[in-house]
Amino acid sequence: MQDLLNAATLGxxxxxxxxxxxxxxxxxxxxxxxHGATFMFSAFIGHVVTKHTELPFLAVIAIAVAVGAVMSTxxxxxxxxxxxxxxxxxxxxEMRILIGGIGVAAIPLAIAQRYTRSSPxxxxxxxxxxVYQFLGLRITTTALxxxxxGLAIGIALTVWLRNSRQGLALRAIGVDAETSAGMGVNRxxxxxxxxxxxxxxxxxxxxxxxxxxxxxxxxxGDTLLIKAFAIVVLGGLGSMLGTVLGAYILAAAExxxxxxxxxxxxxxxxxxxxxxxxLVRPQGLLGRKEVRRT
Amino acid sequence: xxxxxxxxxxxxxxxxxTLLLALxxxxxxxxxxxxxxxxxxxxxxxxxxxxxxxxxxxxxxxAVLLGTLVAGVCTFLLGLxxxxxxxxxxxxxTIAFTLIxxxxxxxxxxxxxGAMGLYGAIGEITTMHIVLAVLIVVxxxxxxxxxxxxxxxxxxxxxxxxxNALGIDVNGYRRLSFLxxxxxxxxxxxxxxxxxxxxxxxxVNFHLVILALTAIVVGGxxxxxxxxxxxxIFVWLPTFLSFVQEWEKVAYGFIVAVAAIYLxxxxxxxxxxxxxxxxxxxxxxxxxxxxQEKS
Numbered sequence: 384m385q386d387l388l389n390a391a392t393l394g395x396x397x398x399x400x401x402x403x404x405x406x407x408x409x410x411x412x413x414x415x416x417x418h419g420a421t422f423m424f425s426a427f428i429g430h431v432v433t434k435h436t437e438l439p440f441l442a443v444i445a446i447a448v449a450v451g452a453v454m455s456t457x458x459x460x461x462x463x464x465x466x467x468x469x470x471x472x473x474x475x476x477e478m479r480i481l482i483g484g485i486g487v488a489a490i491p492l493a494i495a496q497r498y499t500r501s502s503p504x505x506x507x508x509x510x511x512x513x514v515y516q517f518l519g520l521r522i523t524t525t526a527l528x529x530x531x532x533g534l535a536i537g538i539a540l541t542v543w544l545r546n547s548r549q550g551l552a553l554r555a556i557g558v559d560a561e562t563s564a565g566m567g568v569n570r571x572x573x574x575x576x577x578x579x580x581x582x583x584x585x586x587x588x589x590x591x592x593x594x595x596x597x598x599x600x601x602x603x604g605d606t607l608l609i610k611a612f613a614i615v616v617l618g619g620l621g622s623m624l625g626t627v628l629g630a631y632i633l634a635a636a637e638x639x640x641x642x643x644x645x646x647x648x649x650x651x652x653x654x655x656x657x658x659x660x661x662l663v664r665p666q667g668l669l670g671r672k673e674v675r676r677t
Numbered sequence: 678x679x680x681x682x683x684x685x686x687x688x689x690x691x692x693x694x695t696l697l698l699a700l701x702x703x704x705x706x707x708x709x710x711x712x713x714x715x716x717x718x719x720x721x722x723x724x725x726x727x728x729x730x731x732x733x734x735x736x737x738x739x740a741v742l743l744g745t746l747v748a749g750v751c752t753f754l755l756g757l758x759x760x761x762x763x764x765x766x767x768x769x770x771t772i773a774f775t776l777i778x779x780x781x782x783x784x785x786x787x788x789x790x791g792a793m794g795l796y797g798a799i800g801e802i803t804t805m806h807i808v809l810a811v812l813i814v815v816x817x818x819x820x821x822x823x824x825x826x827x828x829x830x831x832x833x834x835x836x837x838x839x840x841n842a843l844g845i846d847v848n849g850y851r852r853l854s855f856l857x858x859x860x861x862x863x864x865x866x867x868x869x870x871x872x873x874x875x876x877x878x879x880x881v882n883f884h885l886v887i888l889a890l891t892a893i894v895v896g897g898x899x900x901x902x903x904x905x906x907x908x909x910i911f912v913w914l915p916t917f918l919s920f921v922q923e924w925e926k927v928a929y930g931f932i933v934a935v936a937a938i939y940l941x942x943x944x945x946x947x948x949x950x951x952x953x954x955x956x957x958x959x960x961x962x963x964x965x966x967x968x969q970e971k972s
Contacts (some may be wrong), residue, residue, distance in 0.1 A: 483937035489930025
C-alpha cells in the first residue's frame with residue numbers, strides 16, 4: 384500500500400510535467416525539447432533566490448511558476464516562431480523545432496551545471512513537511528499537496544480543453560492549423576498562451592519535486608523529458624485524459640520495478656514502453672487516429 | 678608539419694571519429710528518415726569490439742569488423758521493426774533504442790563491466806588507420822550522393838509519394854539507410870573504444886545524440902562535406918577561443934539554436950548559396966552587357 388502511495392506521488396509529478404508538454408504538442412504541434420530545461424531552471428532560480436532570503440512555501444512555488452512561464456514564452460517567441468515562419472512544410476518545421484529546442488535546452492542546463500558544479504540543489508524555506516500517519520501509511524504534506532494538485536490540474540485542464548471556447552480553438556489547431564486560421568483562430572496568440580501555461584506547469588512540477596525530494600540535480604529534466612514522451616505516446620497524442628492515465632501507469636510500472644528490486648532497469652521501463660506502444664498501438668490508449676497525412 | 682601533427686594528434690583523431698559518428702546520423706536524415714539509431718549503433722559497435730578483445734582475446738581489426746557488423750545487423754533489424762513510423766515518432770523510438778543500449782550495458786554484469794564500463798581493450802589503431810577507414814566511408818557516401826543515385830535519394834527525402842510514383846522503392850531505401858547508418862555508427866564506436874581502450878554506459882547517452890546532431894545541423898545535413906565542417910568546428914572551436922572553453926556548453930546551445938532558426942542547411946548551405954549567387958550574378962551581368970551591345 385505504501386508503494387501505491389509513492390506511485391501516486393511520482394505519477395502526479397509526471398502528470399504535472401507531462402501535461403504542459405502534451406498540451407503544446409497535441410494542439411499547436413510543437414514538441415518542446417526545452418521543457419525539461421524549463422522545469423529544472425525554474426527550480427534552480429528558486430534555489431538561487433532562497434539562497435539569499437528565506438521564503439515561505441507558496442512564494443517559492445510562485446517564483447518557479449513565473450520563471451517557467453516566462454522561459455517558455457521566450458522560447459516560443461525567440462526560437463519556435465521564427466522557425467515556423469521560415470519553414471516550408473510541416474515535416475521540416477518539426478525537425479527544426481526539435482533541434483532548436485535541444486539547442487535552447489542546452490543553455491539553462493549549462494548555466495545551472497556551472498553554478499552548482501553539477502551537484503544537486505534544494506530550497507531554503509521556512510516550510511517544514513509534516514508526516515501524517517493514516518491506517519499505517521506514512522505521507523508527508525508535500526506528497527499530499529503533489530497528489531491533490533496533480534489530479535486537480537489534470538482534470539481541470541481536461542475539462543477546460545473539452546468545454547471552453549479557447550479549448551475548442553486549440554483543438555481545432557491540432558486537427559488542421561490552416562483551416563482553423565481561416566475560421567478566425569488567432570494561432571500565434573494562442574500558441575504563446577499555451578506555451579506560457581505549459582512553462583508554468585513545468586515550473587510548478589520542478590518546485591514541487593524539489594520540495595518533495597529535498598534536492599534535484601540539473602540533469603533531472605532530461606530524464607523526465609523522455610519519460611514524458613513515453614507518457615504522451617502511451618496516453619495518445621491530443622488526449623488529456625490519456626496523459627493523466629499514462630502518467631500514473633508509468634509511475635506504477637516503475638514503482639513495481641523498484642519494488643521487485645530490479646532498480647537498475649527502471650529507465651528501461653519508459654524506453655521499452657515507447658517502443659511497445661508505437662509498434663502495437665501507435666495512436667496510444669485514448670488517442671484519435673493520426674489526422675495528418677504522412 | 679610533424680610538430681603540429683604530434684601536438685594535435687588527439688584532436689585530429691577525435692575529429693575523425695566525430696565525423697564518423699555524425700555521418701551515421703546524417704545518412705538516415707538524407708534519406709528522409711528521422712533516426713538517431715546511429716548513436717545506439719555506436720554503443721553496440723564499441724561494446725562488441727571491446728568484448729571481443731577483452732573476453733575473446735581477439736586482435737584489433739577482427740574486433741573492429743565484428744563490432745561494425747553486429748551494429749549494422751542490429752540497426753537493420755531495428756529498421757525493419759520501426760520502418761512504418763514517421764517524423765517525431767521515429768526520432769523518439771530510435772532515441773529510446775539508443776538509451777536501452779546503455780541500460781543493457783549497465784545491467785550486463787561481467788560481460789559489459791556494468792556501470793563502471795569495460796576496460797583494457799587496447800587496440801593497435803593509428804591515425805593512418807582511422808584516415809583510411811574514414812576515406813573508405815566518405816568515398817562510398819560521395820558515390821551515393823553523385824548523379825542519378827543522389828537524385829533518387831533526394832527524391833525519397835523530399836517527396837516520398839512522388840518517389841513511389843516514379844518507381845523508386847522508398848521503403849527499400851529507408852531500410853538501406855538503417856543498415857548504412859548502423860555500419861558507420863558501429864565502426865565509429867569500435868574505433869573510438871579501441872583507441873581509448875575503454876567504454877562506459879554513460880558515454881552512450883543523450884548528449885552523444887546531441888553532439889552528432891549539432892555537428893550535422895551546423896555543418897549542413899545534405900552532404901558528407903557538411904558533417905566534416907561540423908566535426909571540425911566542434912572539435913577545434915574550443916582550442917581557438919579560450920572564452921568559448923569557459924562557457925563551452927552555453928555557446929554550443931546558442932549556436933545550435935541559431936543554426937536551427939537561421940541556417941536550415943548549415944554552413945555548407947550558406948557557402949553553396951553564396952557561390953550560386955555570385956555565379957548567377959556574373960552570368961546576368963554578361964547577358965546584360967551582351968544586350969546593351971546589340972542595341
